[in-house]
Amino acid sequence: MTTYSIFLVLIMIVAFLLILIIMVQNPKGGGLSSSFGGGGSQLGGGVQSTNDFLDKGTWTLAIVLLALILLSNFAAPKQSSAASESSIKNKIENREILETEIPTTTPAETTTTAQDTAK
Numbered sequence: 001m002t003t004y005s006i007f008l009v010l011i012m013i014v015a016f017l018l019i020l021i022i023m024v025q026n027p028k029g030g031g032l033s034s035s036f037g038g039g040g041s042q043l044g045g046g047v048q049s050t051n052d053f054l055d056k057g058t059w060t061l062a063i064v065l066l067a068l069i070l071l072s073n074f075a076a077p078k079q080s081s082a083a084s085e086s087s088i089k090n091k092i093e094n095r096e097i098l099e100t101e102i103p104t105t106t107p108a109e110t111t112t113t114a115q116d117t118a119k
Contacts, residue, residue, distance in 0.1 A: 007072035014068060018061040025054050 002077075003075040004072060004077060007068060007075050011065065011068045011072065014061055014065045018058070018065060021054060021057050021061060025058070
């Protein structure tokens with residue numbers, strides 16, 4: 001497995017985790033944190049610590065995703081410009097030109113043949 005493939009797999013995993021952590025949150029304060037509302041004192045901070053964890057987790061995953069995307073750019077396989085230019089030249093030189101015959105009919109002949117076929 002190449003390093004680029006490893007980066008792609010990591011990007012997919014982090015993106016999936018980011019989607020999950022965003023879906024767990026509720027913009028009005030509900031979500032996962034609301035399920036701990038009754039036993040807040042038992043969890044060592046309760047709802048507020050859950051909100052902080054989800055908020056920090058979202059930012060951390062977003063930064064990790066951005067860093068992985070930027071780093072994957074350096075691991076991407078690159079084709080040299082000299083190789084691509086030579087392949088283009090080879091394609092142009094090896095191209096076969098197909099010659100077709102051009103029909104030698106005049107406009108008068110085409111109108112008469114069209115009238116003959118209409119009869």
